[in-house]
Amino acid sequence: MTDTAKPVSISLANCAKTFADGTRALEPLDLAIHAGETVVFLGPSGCGKTTTLRIIAGLEEPDAGGKVLFDGVDVTHLPIEQRNVGMVFQSYALFPNMTVAGNVGYGLRIRKVPEAEIKARVSEMLAMMQITRLADRRIDQLSGGQRQRVALARAIAVRPRALLLDEPLTALDAKLRDTLRLEIDSLLRSLGITAIYVTHDQAEAMALGDRIVVMEHGRVAQIGKPREIYQRPATRFVAEFIGTMNRLTGSVRNGTFTCRAGGVAWAQAPAAATEILFRPEDIRVVESGEATGLSGTVAAAFFLGDRTRLFVDVGEAQPLVIESTARRDFSHGDPVGLAIDPRGLLVL
Amino acid sequence: MRHETRRLILLLLPAGIVFAAFFLLPMARLFFIGGSGKTGWAAYAAILTDSLYLDSLFSTLGVAAATTAATLVISGISGVFLQRHKFPGNALLVSMLTFPLAFPGVVIGFMVIMLAGRQGLIGQVTQALTGEKLVFAYTLSGLFMGYVYFSIPRTILTVMAAAEKLDPKLEEAARSLGASPWRVLLDVIIPGLKPAFISAGAICFATAVGAFGTAFTLAARINVLPMVIYTEFTLSANIAMAAALSFVLGIVTWLVLALARTAAGSSVAAAG
């Protein structure tokens, strides 16, 4: 018994979506998802993630001209019940009139799988999700985390060609979210299934995605591996949506970017740059005595144990965010010297 | 603890008083009047032995059951449809469907006669088509039609309210697992609407058992218990028999509803 059908590659060609009320949820979109890969749709609420997922699932049809292909086969007009995709929702969507085992076996009963085989597969699924002892429970007797495990088991039990998850962890509390995220990650890896995971949480996206599709206002802002998205964001929107981004404004003169707080030596600086961006990990507080030509004053300091998160005022609209591992106390008003690693500098 | 109990008793008091005043006492009274006639307690036995009474009991329950079933099917389908598909005129249609709520049974009976009576629309159409005039207003079928017409409004409203609360994600989940629209209906929509069906069905059944005005308008040949009770009471002045019949009618209706409730309840438990 294999655990899933052969993973499918999915592509969207020119898929736009305008709802009946005139809402333009999605601009024409092209996207290729490889077989067996986990792709995360990431973006703020209302940017069209769910709509895209529902078009892939077969719950919505794209506007005329759009196409959805599974392994190169046009499935645009194939309803969801014939696409063999597993779905997991934020609200779990478990059948309240069935037990846990009844829910997990539902898709198999629909497929008229022999009863003994259903039983075996259901216990296999329950064991895999570590919920064997919940088999005979009613749904209203389960916690949120348990419900989502049941929903995952139910979706996987039928060996779908792809697994589609719409904010599956959003309704759970932070701690549970972390545990279940790890479980989902290892589940997706062990199944080798094509998975599309929708979230507005960038940490989740980073952790789970082989690739991330960042969306903004019904458009794709950037597609890439988590590292690429983080280190080489294509637009300001991506840069600011993912992680923390520091910013200095000024101008370039002879290989130095000059701003209110001083100068940043940067040999490859584009001459026209009026703003540079960099991550908190690319800037550090220097020991007193080391001259860098860049300085500021501490606006706030939060001791986090392994490090201190500093907000340093450098005369810009926003203070710089710096993670310092230095073994020293910082307090409001302390003058600090700063050094920026030029490899982390971006101009967008 | 004692405080809690006292509060509970206090809160139950209004319901208790109403229950005693309008249900327990009259029912007890009815029960004893039923046994106070010339034949004494044999009045109750007569209900089972006298075919007039027994038949009327069965046709009353039969017509009520048929009315309930037909009403639930019709209102279930149209209620879900009207809730799901908002089209121009939707609100007008819903308000027109709820129209019969305002009519007394006499008017309903009159409408049945206009439709299926001797000069009725159905009669004219069938005569033109087949040469045979179809008239059923003055029979149990006519009564059934009137009751269904009368029961649909409140049932549709109940179903629509319940359909609005159905979680569309459940249907989507079922479909993603391969369920056809038919299976979605059986496995998700109907179970989801079940509480509404039970409560609306119970009201529908009880109303159909007790409705009198419609039967009275359609008259003579219809042998249902409320008519028989009326006849015993006013024409034969057999108050004891009327009371006995009323008592039995009340008990049997209560029993049927209780059975339906437990059956529905246990099937929920078995499925869940």
Ligand SMILES: Nc1ncnc2c1ncn2[C@@H]1O[C@H](COP(=O)(O)OP(=O)(O)O)[C@@H](O)[C@H]1O
């Ligand atoms: N059925 C619908 N009818 C009209 N507008 C819709 C519908 N579904 C979603 N929208 C709109 O489309 C846009 C994208 O929605 P959605 O894909 O759900 O965003 P996300 O999942 O990224 O939060 C939003 O502006 C939303 O209000």
Ligand SMILES: [Mg+2]
């Ligand atoms: Mg969404």
